[in-house]
Amino acid sequence: MLDKIRIVMVNTTHSGNIGAAARAMKNMGLSRLYLADPIAQIDEEAIQRSSRADDILSNAVICPSLEDAIAGCGLVVGTSARSRSIPWPLMNPRQCAAQASTAAQAGNEIALVFGRESRGLTNEELQLCNAHVHIPTDESFSSLNVSQAIQVICYEMRLAFTETGPQAGEPWGVEWDYPLATHEQLNGMLQHMEQALIDIGFLDPDTPKQLMARLRRLYLRAGPDKLELNILRGMFAAMQKQAAANRKPDHNELNEGSE
Amino acid sequence: MLDKIRIVMVNTTHSGNIGAAARAMKNMGLSRLYLADPIAQIDEEAIQRSSRADDILSNAVICPSLEDAIAGCGLVVGTSARSRSIPWPLMNPRQCAAQASTAAQAGNEIALVFGRESRGLTNEELQLCNAHVHIPTDESFSSLNVSQAIQVICYEMRLAFTETGPQAGEPWGVEWDYPLATHEQLNGMLQHMEQALIDIGFLDPDTPKQLMARLRRLYLRAGPDKLELNILRGMFAAMQKQAAANRKPDHNELNEGSE
Numbered sequence: 001m002l003d004k005i006r007i008v009m010v011n012t013t014h015s016g017n018i019g020a021a022a023r024a025m026k027n028m029g030l031s032r033l034y035l036a037d038p039i040a041q042i043d044e045e046a047i048q049r050s051s052r053a054d055d056i057l058s059n060a061v062i063c064p065s066l067e068d069a070i071a072g073c074g075l076v077v078g079t080s081a082r083s084r085s086i087p088w089p090l091m092n093p094r095q096c097a098a099q100a101s102t103a104a105q106a107g108n109e110i111a112l113v114f115g116r117e118s119r120g121l122t123n124e125e126l127q128l129c130n131a132h133v134h135i136p137t138d139e140s141f142s143s144l145n146v147s148q149a150i151q152v153i154c155y156e157m158r159l160a161f162t163e164t165g166p167q168a169g170e171p172w173g174v175e176w177d178y179p180l181a182t183h184e185q186l187n188g189m190l191q192h193m194e195q196a197l198i199d200i201g202f203l204d205p206d207t208p209k210q211l212m213a214r215l216r217r218l219y220l221r222a223g224p225d226k227l228e229l230n231i232l233r234g235m236f237a238a239m240q241k242q243a244a245a246n247r248k249p250d251h252n253e254l255n256e257g258s259e
Numbered sequence: 260m261l262d263k264i265r266i267v268m269v270n271t272t273h274s275g276n277i278g279a280a281a282r283a284m285k286n287m288g289l290s291r292l293y294l295a296d297p298i299a300q301i302d303e304e305a306i307q308r309s310s311r312a313d314d315i316l317s318n319a320v321i322c323p324s325l326e327d328a329i330a331g332c333g334l335v336v337g338t339s340a341r342s343r344s345i346p347w348p349l350m351n352p353r354q355c356a357a358q359a360s361t362a363a364q365a366g367n368e369i370a371l372v373f374g375r376e377s378r379g380l381t382n383e384e385l386q387l388c389n390a391h392v393h394i395p396t397d398e399s400f401s402s403l404n405v406s407q408a409i410q411v412i413c414y415e416m417r418l419a420f421t422e423t424g425p426q427a428g429e430p431w432g433v434e435w436d437y438p439l440a441t442h443e444q445l446n447g448m449l450q451h452m453e454q455a456l457i458d459i460g461f462l463d464p465d466t467p468k469q470l471m472a473r474l475r476r477l478y479l480r481a482g483p484d485k486l487e488l489n490i491l492r493g494m495f496a497a498m499q500k501q502a503a504a505n506r507k508p509d510h511n512e513l514n515e516g517s518e
Contacts, residue, residue, distance in 0.1 A: 024407055029397035053400065087435050093414075136417055138288035141312065148283055148410040151403075155352075155411050158395055202497035214490060222481035228473060238461035242501040 001161050004104040007150060008034040008069045010125060011116040015040040019049030019057065020147035021114075026053035028154035029162075033060040034111070036069040066113065066125055067183075074108030074180035075100060075223070078121050078129035079149055081142050086213055089131040089221045093153055096133040097160035104161070108180050112153055114146050127213055128183070130220045178225035189229050189236075190216055196236035199243035260420050263363040266409060267293040267328045269384060270375040274299040278308030278316065279406035280373075285312035287413035288421070292319040293328040293370070325372065325384055333367030334359060337380050337388035338408055340401050348390040352412055355392040356419035363420070371412055373405050437484035448488050448495075449475055455495035458502035 007025055012018055018040060022033060033056050040046070042057050050057055063069040070076045077096055080088075091099065100110050113129060115121035120143075126132060135144060135152050144152070181189070194212055197203035203211055224232070266284055271277055277299060281292055292315050299305070301316050309316055322328040329335045336355055339347075350358065359369050372388060374380035379402075385391060394403060394411050403411075440448070453471055456462035462470055483491070 020404065020407070023404060026400045027396045027403050027407070051402070051404070135414065136421070137286045138417075141285045143310070144286050144410075145279065145282060145310065148279070148286070148407060151407040151410050152414050155394070155414075158397075162395070197494065197497075200494075200497045200501050202494050211490065214487060218481050218483060218487050222477050224477060228477045231470060231473060235456065235459075235461050238456075238459045239498050239501070242459050242498070242505055246501055246504045 001104045008113045010036045015046040019046035021150045022050040022053040022056040024151035028158040034069040036066045070111040073111040075103040078113040080132040093156040097156035101160040178227045181229040196239045267372045269295045274305040278305035280409045281309040281312040281315040283410040287417040295325040295328040329370040332370040334362040335370045337372040339391040352415040356415035360419040437486040440488040455498045
């Protein structure tokens with residue numbers, strides 16, 4: 001089941017960290033490394049630091065963006081050292097592993113996303129995630145090396161995935177009836193929602209404030225399944241139909257004026 | 260209490276690993292590094308890899324032997340990748356952290372001992388230990404980088420010594436910026452939603468099926484806060500306004516008919 005997990009490294013600067021991450025993954029039985037817009041290459045240093053985990057390096061998937069790297073995933077968790085302007089669901093590594101294990105058992109792909117060495121993930125990147133995971137640290141020295149962070153998270157994943165039976169962290173405690181919506185499906189739904197809100201005059205695209213970020217957080221937190229997503233999109237389509245119909249009377253008035 | 264713990268590195272070959280270990284320790288709030296008969300020096304690479312944990316490097320205690328490094332300790336635990344010819348008490352990292360925490364509370368000094376990069380601790384060294392700790396790994400690739408092993412063990416120590424899990428009553432592990440909506444407020448929102456969906460023609464009150472039940476489940480699962488609730492209600496009001504505007508032409512038609 002650990003093969004349901006992608007480790008996604010964003011904008012990584014040091015090839016040694018990519019190699020060390022590959023080794024940490026392989027130690028824990030993970031194998032799927034995604035590099036989103038990497039700055040470093042898979043070079044000699046990466047291979048040396050991987051210490052015979054070079055099969056993971058050879059099979060690494062290099063993507064132009066984080067969005068590409070998390071495509072198809074039902075659960076996307078980003079690592080975060082800081083608390084954000086908008087609070088987002090936050091787990092510790094153990095809770096994260098329990099939730100990932102449940103999601104994997106239900107057949108979902110999972111992405112665990114790690115940011116750049118200098119400054120982690122951006123707010124925009126963190127807002128692509130269903131939830132965030134924070135590795136507890138000393139407050140005065142909170143920045144882990146990225147390969148060390150990957151080691152800790154992969155260690156918790158191994159424990160959660162190889163222990164028998166469902167863990168306490170089961171997100172909903174029951175067998176679910178529909179698969180979770182993928183990242184792209186969620187994004188598509190949110191884009192549809194944004195347009196519908198503009199159409200009905202609720203969202204002003206010139207002064208959007210944090211409206212969509214807050215709605216994004218709400219729906220990502222809920223982790224909608226595919227049926228729920230279809231219901232929401234049906235609702236947005238109906239909203240747009242009403243808005244379109246309201247544009248017609250103007251048309252009719254014009255017709256009346258010309259008659 | 261974490262200052263009761265010594266991290267002991269035996270015969271370390273690569274200075275980078277010493278630096279990475281110092282950083283891993285400092286991230287987790289540990290500070291006491293002992294180098295037993297080190298081969299590597301604390302050099303530029305060590306300092307660079309420590310990433311501003313160089314205070315730990317400056318204060319590192321260099322000892323001629325493992326015996327010296329563990330002198331005075333009430334609990335000595337050695338890391339072991341292999342099962343040994345003579346069975347020894349063996350813990351996983353979590354058990355080890357619990358035992359260390361108990362020992363520290365009782366006033367004991369604790370040594371956690373990590374072996375050389377190439378072949379870990381010798382049988383003789385392991386037999387100096389009260390117990391062994393094994394980090395679970397994939398059987399086919401079981402050798403962790405020493406600084407990564409130190410990261411995992413220090414992480415478990417921090418959890419056991421500080422219990423930094425999310426607090427009860429904080430559903431998402433972070434301080435949220437708005438209070439959660441109450442049960443009544445959620446019910447009010449869902450009734451508003453139901454009416455808005457009827458108004459825009461998306462929900463047929465005569466054949467509602469499970470639509471509202473599924474939407475209720477979605478929103479209750481997300482656990483909306485009060486601001487999110489207000490956003491949703493604002494959206495429903497805007498939907499209703501569109502629907503009402505679309506009813507006006509009918510009204511006009513009636514008027515036209517009566518004229």
